[in-house]
Every structure is written in C-alpha cells, then in structure tokens.
Amino acid sequence: MVLVYIDQDEQAIKKASLEAICYGVALAKQLGTTAEALLLGNVSDSLSELGKYGVCKIHQVDNATLNNFDARVHATVIANAAKSLGATVVVFAHNVNGKAIAPAVSVKLAAGIVTGACALPKTDAGFVVTKTVFSGKAFASIQIDTPIKVISINQNSFGLAISDGNASVHSLNLEVPNSTIKITSVDKIKGEVPLTEASLVVSGGRGLKGPEHWGILLDLAKALGASTACSRPVSDADWRPHHEHVGQTGLQIAPNLYIAIGISGAIQHLAGVNRSKTIVVINKDPEAPFFKAADYGVVGDAFEVVPALTAAILKSKGAA
Amino acid sequence: MNILVCISKTPDTTAKIAFTEGNTKFDENGVQWIINPYDEWYSLVRAIELKEKDPSIQIHLVTVGGADTEPIIRKALALGGDEAIRVNNTASDSLVIAQEIASVANAGNYDLILTGKETIDYNSASIGSMLCALLDTNFVSSAVKLELNGTTAMVTREIEGGEESCTSPLPLIVSCQKGMAEQRIPNMRGIMAARTKPLKVVEATVQSATTSIKNFDLPPAKSGVKLVDPANMDELVRLLKEEAKVI
Numbered sequence: 001m002v003l004v005y006i007d008q009d010e011q012a013i014k015k016a017s018l019e020a021i022c023y024g025v026a027l028a029k030q031l032g033t034t035a036e037a038l039l040l041g042n043v044s045d046s047l048s049e050l051g052k053y054g055v056c057k058i059h060q061v062d063n064a065t066l067n068n069f070d071a072r073v074h075a076t077v078i079a080n081a082a083k084s085l086g087a088t089v090v091v092f093a094h095n096v097n098g099k100a101i102a103p104a105v106s107v108k109l110a111a112g113i114v115t116g117a118c119a120l121p122k123t124d125a126g127f128v129v130t131k132t133v134f135s136g137k138a139f140a141s142i143q144i145d146t147p148i149k150v151i152s153i154n155q156n157s158f159g160l161a162i163s164d165g166n167a168s169v170h171s172l173n174l175e176v177p178n179s180t181i182k183i184t185s186v187d188k189i190k191g192e193v194p195l196t197e198a199s200l201v202v203s204g205g206r207g208l209k210g211p212e213h214w215g216i217l218l219d220l221a222k223a224l225g226a227s228t229a230c231s232r233p234v235s236d237a238d239w240r241p242h243h244e245h246v247g248q249t250g251l252q253i254a255p256n257l258y259i260a261i262g263i264s265g266a267i268q269h270l271a272g273v274n275r276s277k278t279i280v281v282i283n284k285d286p287e288a289p290f291f292k293a294a295d296y297g298v299v300g301d302a303f304e305v306v307p308a309l310t311a312a313i314l315k316s317k318g319a320a
Numbered sequence: 321m322n323i324l325v326c327i328s329k330t331p332d333t334t335a336k337i338a339f340t341e342g343n344t345k346f347d348e349n350g351v352q353w354i355i356n357p358y359d360e361w362y363s364l365v366r367a368i369e370l371k372e373k374d375p376s377i378q379i380h381l382v383t384v385g386g387a388d389t390e391p392i393i394r395k396a397l398a399l400g401g402d403e404a405i406r407v408n409n410t411a412s413d414s415l416v417i418a419q420e421i422a423s424v425a426n427a428g429n430y431d432l433i434l435t436g437k438e439t440i441d442y443n444s445a446s447i448g449s450m451l452c453a454l455l456d457t458n459f460v461s462s463a464v465k466l467e468l469n470g471t472t473a474m475v476t477r478e479i480e481g482g483e484e485s486c487t488s489p490l491p492l493i494v495s496c497q498k499g500m501a502e503q504r505i506p507n508m509r510g511i512m513a514a515r516t517k518p519l520k521v522v523e524a525t526v527q528s529a530t531t532s533i534k535n536f537d538l539p540p541a542k543s544g545v546k547l548v549d550p551a552n553m554d555e556l557v558r559l560l561k562e563e564a565k566v567i
C-alpha cells in the first residue's frame with residue numbers, strides 16, 4: 001500500500017499535498033496496489049472530497065495537539081501509522097514540512113529515501129526515482145534498495161488529476177508523544193499566494209534601479225494575478241522583502257510562467273527558477289545571459305516595456 | 321555550552337555541471353570546492369555570533385568526507401570554529417552521513433546541532449531531519465532566526481507564505497537558511513589561528529547505504545528564445561495565451 005501524508009497548515013490542507021496524493025495514486029496503480037492517505041490533527045476542509053484526487057481511504061489521527069507542527073512528534077506518529085497500516089511506500093510533498101519530516105520517517109522505517117523527486121519511479125527493474133540535483137541543473141536517477149521506500153515530490157512537478165470519487169475516513173488511534181516545542185507566533189503575509197505555490201510569478205532585479213520603481217512591476221503582477229519575486233541583490237538591499245528572494249540561496253520555484261524584469265540571469269539566480277514551464281525575459285541588454293534560458297524575450301527598457309505589457313494584458317482581459 | 325556545526329563541501333555555485341563514466345559520476349575536473357553556502361553563511365556564522373554574545377560557547381565542526389575536505393574545514397576554522405572532527409567516510413548516501421554525525425553527537429555533549437537547509441549539489445535537505453530521528457531530539461527546519469536564553473532556544477522558521485516562531489528546550493537540531501546571519505569573510509588572524517586549531521580524524525563506522533545513484537542526466541536544452549518586438553506587447557500576450565498557454 002502507498003501511504004500519502006497530507007500536510008496541513010492552520011487546519012487547511014496544503015495544495016502541495018493534493019499533488020502528492022495524485023502522485024501516490026498513480027504510483028499505486030503502477031505497482032498494482034492501493035493508495036491511502038494520512039492526516040494528523042484536524043482540518044476544516046472535507047476529507048471525503050479528497051476522493052476526487054483518486055484516493056479511496058483516509059486515515060486520521062484526530063488529536064488536536066497535532067495541529068501544531070513538531071517534526072519529532074509528527075515523524076514518530078507517521079512512522080507508527082505507516083507500520084500499523086503496512087505501507088510499503090510513503091509519499092510526502094517536498095514542501096517545508098515534508099522536508100522536515102520525510103527523512104526522519106525514513107530512518108524510523110529503515111527505508112531508503114529520495115527527496116525532491118520529479119517523476120514517477122521506474123519499477124520494471126528495481127525502484128529508481130528521478131530527482132533534480134545541482135539546484136535544477138541536472139537530474140539524478142537513484143535506486144532505493146530497501147523493502148520500504150520514502151519519496152518526497154517536488155512541488156509543481158506532477159500536476160493534479162481530478163475525477164469523481166469519495167474517500168472514506170477512518171480514525172486511527174495512535175499514541176502521540178508529548179511535544180516540547182511551543183509555537184509562540186505565526187506571521188503570514190495575508191491575501192498573497194505563497195511564492196512556492198504560485199503559478200504565475202513576476203520578478204524584478206537590479207535593473208529596476210530602486211524600490212521606488214517597483215510600481216510598474218506590481219501593476220503587471222496585479223493585471224496577471226501573479227505573485228512577486230526578486231533577485232538576491234534586490235532583497236539584500238532591502239528593496240524587497242527577503243521572502244521574495246529566489247535562486248540558489250533563496251526559494252526554488254517552478255511556476256507555469258516566470259517573467260524576469262531587469263535580471264541578468266546569473267547562474268545562481270537561474271538555479272531557483274529554471275524549472276519554470278515558461279520563462280519571459282525583459283532586459284535592455286541583448287547579451288544578458290538570461291535570454292539563453294528564456295522561452296520569450298523582449299530586448300528593451302523595462303520602464304517602457306512593462307507598462308506596455310500590463311496594458312496589453314488588461315486589454316486582452318477586457319476583450320475576453 | 322557546546323554547538324556542533326555540520327559542514328559539507330560542495331562545488332562552487334558557478335561550477336560547470338557535467339558527468340563522466342557514462343553519466344554515472346559528477347565530473348570534478350576543474351571544479352572549485354567551497355563550504356556549502358548554507359553551512360558557511362548561515363549556520364556557522366550564527367554560531368559565531370552566538371559565541372560573541374556568550375564567550376563560554378564552544379563551536380565544534382563536523383564533516384563527513386575524505387581528506388580532500390580538509391581545506392574546507394580549515395576555512396571554517398578560520399571563520400571561527402574552535403575545533404573540528406572529520407569522519408573519514410566518502411559515502412554520498414544521506415543516511416550514512418547522518419549516522420556518522422549521530423555517532424559524533426552521541427560521543428560528545430552538544431546543546432545545539434546546526435546544519436544548512438540543504439547542500440547545493442544533491443539538494444537532499446535530509447541530514448537535520450534524519451538526526452532528529454537518530455538522536456530523538458527536537459528539530460526545527462528552514463530556520464531564519466535563532467536566539468538562546470539559558471537552556472531554551474527561540475527559533476523562527478519559514479513556512480509557506482510566512483514565518484512561525486517557537487521555543488524549544490535544548491538540546492535541539494536546527495537547519496539554517498537565509499536571514500540567520502550576515503555573511504563574513506575570514507581575516508588573516510583567523511586564517512593563521514586555524515592552522516593550529518585541533519582537527520581530529522575519526523574512522524568511518526557506517527557502510528551500508530540504502531540508496532545508490534544509477535545515472536545523471538542534463539535537462540534538454542531550451543529550443544532557443546523567441547524575441548518579441550518591444551513595441552508589440554499584444555504579440556507577447558498572444559504567444560503566452562495561444563502558444564505557451566500559461567495565461
């Protein structure tokens with residue numbers, strides 16, 4: 001049985017977990033077994049509706065203390081659940097919480113693990129999982145040599161498959177170790193899609209010259225309904241908040257569309273965005289390295305091109 | 321107070337990524353090696369900052385690797401580690417590395433174990449979490465802030481779309497990322513002092529890996545950029561809608 005961990009935050013199911021469910025369901029089909037899911041704590045979303053992602057059974061350890069994330073406690077409960085349910089593969093989203101617990105669960109299950117997988121494993125001979133390495137600059141195919149396997153999958157790498165279906169919900173009684181971690185505050189940027197979950201991203205670099213010029217970028221993002229990102233020097237100079245920094249030492253993202261404005265395309269920047277499906281580069285220097293990694297390019301002054309692009313988008317939306 | 325900082329060696333961020341032996345090995349030809357940026361800039365420097373506030377803190381470094389990791393560990397000593405341990409094991413399997421670090425941790429008495437968020441070559445983001453299970457010790461990942469107050473740590477970690485702050489009793493394992501500390505460069509005094517700081521080598525104790533790398537691939541090259549006239553943004557919108565189908 002393939003067991004998928006459902007990650008939650010403030011009692012809402014994370015988008016990345018829906019993708020993990022779809023991955024687990026496809027993997028179970030490939031292995032000729034079933035996929036089930038596991039939730040710790042409780043959520044306000046309807047669990048049975050998760051059936052539409054193909055999972056038929058959901059196990060819930062309905063203990064409110066588990067609504068507060070504690071890597072040590074969560075990993076212990078998940079490993080015990082996997083043991084008592086007889087899971088042979090455990091699937092996580094490779095998101096913040098998944099990174100914190102999937103390797104610990106693998107230790108407890110004596111399972112080999114591949115983190116950051118980007119495709120279904122090859123199971124014709126052995127069990128070989130492909131993952132991104134060197135910050136997206138290459139792929140490695142890794143064989144897991146243990147009977148039980150743990151996989152965490154990169155966000156936005158598998159996609160969602162939706163059908164009809166309802167899942168049955170079963171409560172699972174497991175001992176929950178005492179947590180000694182006390183959450184003191186949660187500080188969220190309200191009303192914004194987290195950058196790692198955004199499908200459209202507009203990003204600015206040093207070419208925009210200063211924080212006072214970000215208006216044209218924000219207008220474009222608003223017209224598209226996109227989230228905003230930036231290069232490292234921009235966040236280092238406090239032109240933009242640190243959580244917008246993408247690249248090798250910032251967030252790694254894989255949106256459907258990444259628009260880079262006044263960013264040269266240094267290798268460390270590309271490492272954070274090269275998994276984007278479509279890349280548009282706006283730069284006044286035709287020699288900027290970013291054009292080599294782009295699908296569409298506009299050689300021109302951002303201060304003219306960006307407002308024109310915003311107007312064209314608004315025009316096309318008005319026409320639609 | 322004892323802090324154990326886990327130091328790993330990675331290719332320089334601008335290194336050419338290529339493979340040899342039928343795409344089964346990373347081509348190390350001409351590659352410059354650096355301290356993994358997360359380990360250097362964030363975990364090590366944060367440990368140094370904490371020591372500056374409380375000089376009774378001792379900073380211990382651990383690396384699992386062959387003799388070729390010694391320049392890296394010397395640089396970490398030059399930045400401000402007090403002593404270093406190298407476990408002579410060249411395995412690349414995360415569990416083997418974590419088990420070696422866990423046995424170093426068990427042999428010492430560390431209040432805080434710091435790792436980087438991930439290494440920039442294999443991007444496993446696994447060691448801290450594995451240590452949590454191996455040592456049955458609290459773990460906070462992707463931390464952007466870390467303060468100590470007696471035997472309690474105050475940690476802020478990144479979550480999707482924001483930050484979450486918590487307190488934990490020591491001992492504690494923390495994986496560190498941007499925000500933790502300000503990058504530093506070693507000075508001459510540090511470099512001189514590092515030459516005589518203790519660097520102990522201990523033999524490998526773990527061998528059996530649970531995973532093995534079969535081969536590497538490079539991503540397919542982009543077919544080439546399509547340039548759009550800056551005066552014709554309607555065309556770009558059309559391409560994004562009809563060709564790329566992303567808006």
Ligand SMILES: Cc1cc2nc3c(=O)[nH]c(=O)nc-3n(C[C@H](O)[C@H](O)[C@H](O)COP(=O)(O)OP(=O)(O)OC[C@H]3O[C@@H](n4cnc5c(N)ncnc54)[C@H](O)[C@@H]3O)c2cc1C
Binds near residue numbers: 232288333
């Ligand atoms: C170990 C290491 C890790 C790093 N990690 C990261 C990382 O995670 N993320 C990251 O982003 N960087 C990272 N860097 C830094 C990286 O090397 C680059 O310095 C950085 O990405 C450059 O940012 P930029 O493109 O905004 O600025 P620049 O390189 O200065 O580029 C500005 C661009 O704007 C263009 N421009 C100027 N004016 C205009 C205009 N009016 N209209 C249109 N275009 C214009 C210019 O032609 C130029 O191409 C790292 C570096 C190191 C050494």
Ligand SMILES: Nc1ncnc2c1ncn2[C@@H]1O[C@H](COP(=O)(O)O)[C@@H](O)[C@H]1O
Binds near residue numbers: 382383442448
């Ligand atoms: N060989 C190693 N020796 C010591 N520490 C390591 C080693 N490999 C990884 N680490 C630590 O674990 C962190 C996460 O690495 P990884 O799980 O390999 O992505 C790194 O930032 C280091 O702090």
